[in-house]
Amino acid sequence: MPYRAPVAELRFVLDHVVGFDRVAATETFAEATPETVDAILTEAGRMCTDVLAPLNREGDLHPAHLENGVVRTSPGFGDGFRAIADGGWIGMSADPEHGGMGLPITLTMAVNEMIGSGCLALQLNPLMTQGQIEALEAHASPALQDLYIPKLISGEWCGTMNLTEPQAGSDVGALRTKAEDNGDGTYAITGQKIYISWGDSDFAENICHLVLARLPDGAPGTRGISLFMVPKRLPDEAGNPGVANTLKVVSLEHKLGLHGSPTAVMQYDGATGWLVGEPHKGMAAMFTMMNNARLGVGVQGLSVAEAAMQHAVAYALDRKQGKTALGDAGTGSILDHADVRRMALDMKVDVFAARSIAMDCAVALDMAKATGDAAWQARGAFLTPIAKAFGTDTGIKVANDGVQMHGGMGFVEETGAAQYLRDVRVTAIYEGTNGIQAMDLVGRKLMDGGAAAFAILDDLSGTNHEGLDAAIAALRDLTEWLVAQDMQDRFAGAVPYLAAFARVLGAAYHLRAAEADTSRAPVARVATARLLPEAMAEMAKARSGAEALYAVSSDVIAA
Template identity: 85%
Template sequence: MPYRAPVSELRFVLDHVVGFDRVAATDRFAEATPETVEAILTEAGRLSEEVLAPLNRQGDLHPAHLENGVVRTSPGFADGFAAIAEGGWLGMSADPEHGGMGLPIALTMAVNEMIGSACLALQLNPLMTQGQIEALEAHASKEIKALYIPKLISGEWCGTMNLTEPQAGSDVGALRTKAEPNGDGTYAVTGQKIYISWGDNDFSQNICHLVLARLPDAAPGTKGISLFMVPKRIPDADGTPGVANTLSVVSLEHKLGLHGSPTAVMQYDGATGWLVGAPHKGMAAMFTMMNNARLGVGVQGLSVAEAAMQHAIGYAMERRQGRTAGGAGTILDHADVRRMVLDMKIDTFAARAIAMDCAVALDMAKATGDDAWAARGALLTPIAKAFGTDTGIEVAQQGIQVHGGMGFVEETGAAQFLRDVRVTAIYEGTNGIQAMDLVGRKLMDGGAAAYALLDDLAETDHAGLQAAVSDLRSVTEWMVAQDMQDRFAGAVPYLAAFARVLGAAYHLRAAAADPTRGRLAQVAVARMLPEAQAEMAKARSGAAALFALSSDEIAA
């Protein structure tokens, strides 16, 4: 089944579920009128359906590869990226001062969803560039902004983020890459970075690497990390890429999926770099890019969920197998297949609503300067990332199940969705780390942001939802009172419970706005709220039971 961009569904969620009208009512985003939103979503949908979706299988069958030190990308990817860049989609939310559109993040996420559904391996490239633009806007000098951001927006140059090293995975503070002052305002960056998405390509004039490294006087741990811009080719004063920098792609990873996206091992040998932000404050600058990417990766999970769901429903509506109670006689009339398909629809809708609610909160924070909106966006970010990617994985694997034996056959395309989406629960901070962030950093306010969000949910006139909100408030109070080990032990189920309560609330809002959605909302509430209760019970179980067994007993 060909991918069809869910333009009307995106509009419905923005207009009737997450209150995008509040964003459009601000002075900063006054240009995001209904007519503008419709035009943007329609055109991005057309691009995704007609230009990008045909590339998805090409990227899987013909992976990016390293040839004599040069990355060769999958057939058609260069033209696909050019179409994304020419449409202005790279700089949708970027500052107009440097050539961006200055549009809300919510619209960027909606467009990214469609592009990701069409071809996730290619969409990862713009996602990295968008995150780098935001980081440079927030932390770079005027000179770096003026030189790099316009080129990134135009698509002439691409951006990456370089955090991970072989000995330092999620423990970024253990990195060893060093930066020595050259005496002229630049630095010599030396070290190796791994898992660098789109670390190189054969269609950009330059690749701009944001690299975490340590200055000679740096303190140990994350407090001693600085951030540097290290371009593949050193630009001259006019911005023309000149001499090659002393960096290279050592190898590309052979991956389970996302074959069209080159994941590089990068080597820096005294490469020339420029400091971004203050010395030893690199993590703060990089977290700007990472937080952008975390929401973006949650949307990637949603992207695959939507595409896999469409694929599975198309198959279920055509495949005839066994006897059914009535209807068209296809497998969609079997109760178990219908259960799987409805589960897909329920969770995909919830993941979309969570992501868009998060984006709206970030937009409102930017437009109003209100700390409450910023806190809401920060709280929703790990939920959007973890639930969005978990949903993508679950919907993709259920899609294989709907296809039956044909789902295990590569030619149907069902398996690629699962292979491609699986990494999204790992990169940009594993989903376990997202959950730990939620119960740790995001509850450092004593739970104030969580309680405010729960107050909002409790306004929905539904007894079952209100009871679940009350129980989730109690669990939040329990979390706030515990030490970190007990919080972390229940972090994943706590996040899952929060996501399911949010999802039920969004389904009820949708039904209130459109009564034809009432039946789906009934199914959603009947499934999501009991699941939330089970997750809440696990969230309060504490760490003692996890450590009752010794390491030797676990390994036995």
């Protein structure tokens, strides 16, 4: 089934669920008028439906590959990327000083969702570039900004993020890549990085790598790490790609999914790089990029969930099998069967919830930028790990249920249902696993004593829905309890706490939607009657603490 960009649904969420009008009312984002929003969503939706969606299967069947040291991308990906770049979609939220549109990050996330639904393997490329632009805007010298940002925005050059090393994994502080001062304002970067999304391509003039490395006087751990811009080709005096830098793609990973996205092992052999930000402050600079990417990855999970849902529901409506209680009043398809309908409605409920959480988070970030209000910043920071984890968990669950709805045909590659599950599975792993997101939520994000969490719960309270109000109250009590626990007990309950928070948020968003449009009330009832009760079970898990986990020895676990 061809993908159809959910333009009207996105507009509904912005207008009636997350209060985007507050963003448009600020001086910073005054140009984000209703007419502008409509034009952006409509044009981007058309591109994603007509240009990008046909590429999704091509990337899976004809993966990117390494040929004599050159990465060859999937058929049509170069044209697809050019459509994204020429439309201005890469630099939507970038500073107009360097050629960006200066639009709210909320609109960028809305467009990114549709691009990811169209072709997630390709969407990874501009997502990495967008994060790099933000990091350079916040931390790079004016000279680096003037050279790199305009070309990143235009799509002439593409950006990557180089953190992970074979021996380090999520422990970034254990990196071994080193940087040595060349004495001329540049540094020699030596080391190996793995899992580098879009580490190279055959359609960009230059690939700009942001690389974490340690200077000789850098302290151990993350405190001694610096960040460097290391381009594939060294810019000449005119700012054009010149001679090749001493770096290369060693190999491409053979992955479960996302075959059209080349994931590279990168080798740097005294490669020339430029310091971004202050020495030994690289993690602060990289986190600017990573926080952008974490929300973006949550949106990627949502992207696949939307596409997989459309695919599965279309199949269910077409598949005729068996008799149901609806009889002649139904569609005559398997969608009339109670269990198939359960799966379809679970999909619909969670896709809406994931979209609303992501857009709410983006609105908070935009309001923080526009107003400088610390409360908005705290709200955005608190919602980011929830948006990332719930968005990607939803993508995996919806894609998995999509395979189930197809029955045996879901296990057959020709139907395309399995690709969604294979492609989305990694989103719960990269940019910080979902477990790390949950630990961040109960750790760093509760360092304020729960103030940000309580502010969000205050905003949700008073729904006059008995079940939701009870869940909100229970979540407040749980938050107070977690704040009083030691960190190990918090971590043991982190994942269920995040899941419970997402369930409560989702139910509240559905009720707002039903108030704005009564035709949405039946779906809201599914959200509150069938899925909201899961929040109470998750909260019970979150209170169980760490003792039971560590009472079982490693020998018993491995037996």
